[in-house]
Amino acid sequence: MSRRSAAGAGLSPLTLNRLSLYLRCLRDLAERGVDTISSRDLANRYHLSATQIRKDLAQLGELGIRGVGYDVAQLHRRLSERLGLDRTHTLAVVGVGNLGQALVRFLSFRDESFRVVAAFDNDPAKIGTRVGGVAVRDSTELADALRRTEVEIAVLAVPAEAAQANYDALVAAGVRAVLNFAPTRLETHPEVPTKDVDLRIFLEELGSQLGARRDGDPLRLGRDRPPA
Amino acid sequence: MSRRSAAGAGLSPLTLNRLSLYLRCLRDLAERGVDTISSRDLANRYHLSATQIRKDLAQLGELGIRGVGYDVAQLHRRLSERLGLDRTHTLAVVGVGNLGQALVRFLSFRDESFRVVAAFDNDPAKIGTRVGGVAVRDSTELADALRRTEVEIAVLAVPAEAAQANYDALVAAGVRAVLNFAPTRLETHPEVPTKDVDLRIFLEELGSQLGARRDGDPLRLGRDRPPA
């Protein structure tokens, strides 16, 4: 079989997320001057699973050398490619409230792979201002503006009520993927990969792991051992 | 078997996240004046799976009425309880940069279940200022401050380099759970549930689903159908 056989096929989101993680580890290793690493070392250093690393990486082709390990630089390159980080993705942030503003600034910050090229809001007080070097435009211009600037990924950070309408407008304007921070179930367009990120759900997950209220046993805090 | 048998046991994070979702749907339904709903209707309205709803809810006990469906108000109450939302969780946000500030404001906003009671940063320029009604204190006071105000959940929004040290300080100060936004693999304390939220990984997931660069076929944007 050839070097780059069917290695580009569809990986599961779980695998993709781990690849991102591995990539970050490799960046760290490169900075520290490590140039070869075994799956076991990688796992130990960053609290991961060695077998899983091997299974995941094997999906991209034969990347390691038996008896030796993986070449840090080469693996880094290969992962970047597979994750599409070898080129710049253009982003638009829609909704420049608390979260939207933070996202614009956060994403504009020393990152070669993602670049915020447009921001939109429907609040007249915000339109025309600049956030993190990006001009905030009127949401109603969205369709026109996007068609000209070829935005690949949209970041939706509007209130729940406005999410679906904005999503539809974005898809109609030819955006190819959406990262949705609005706490709603969007009716998604099947051809546009959409990822929901709901901050409140993360908190609720933690909250529930803390155990529900036990009446008469109010809030054992401090250094106590947990119930289990 | 009694009404509240072993129903409080450990649900998987996946299930918990879906319960949060169902809860949000129920809130919406209650507002719209719906007071009974079947798993099928719930699924259709919010693009979920009916069987999965039933499986998930069954884990909390016998909540529905066969032939009829679920009582919206009662189910809402029951889910809130299980998710620990029937009481207020106290939060501390550590790191008041772009993201931290947005999180403080976002979380301070009309939410009964989570309340930001403290914010910390190590930047002298920020210490003493207020963000969303919360005073920013020096990170070095963290241990003392937390012991007095009994914070349950910490939100870590510091740069990667500072994350581990702050995490350790938080755990030592008796925090019971951590929501980590720093892009690092933390060495976690097993008794403190910790959830990583890495915004860049979400973007990378989308980026990779967009397909890698195909040389000579640069950026087909617009309304084209995707490769598949």
Added chain:
DNA sequence: GATTGTGAATAGATTCACAGCT
């Protein structure tokens, strides 16, 4: 001897399909 890559085994999550209530 060390380490990868992988088939087989296990664990976990989702879907199916239907018995059992109302």
Added chain:
DNA sequence: AGCTGTGAATCTATTCACAATC
């Protein structure tokens, strides 16, 4: 008749264990 709750079946993900390779 309609809908829940659930065992069985299926699908997906992870871990084990070892043959293949350096």
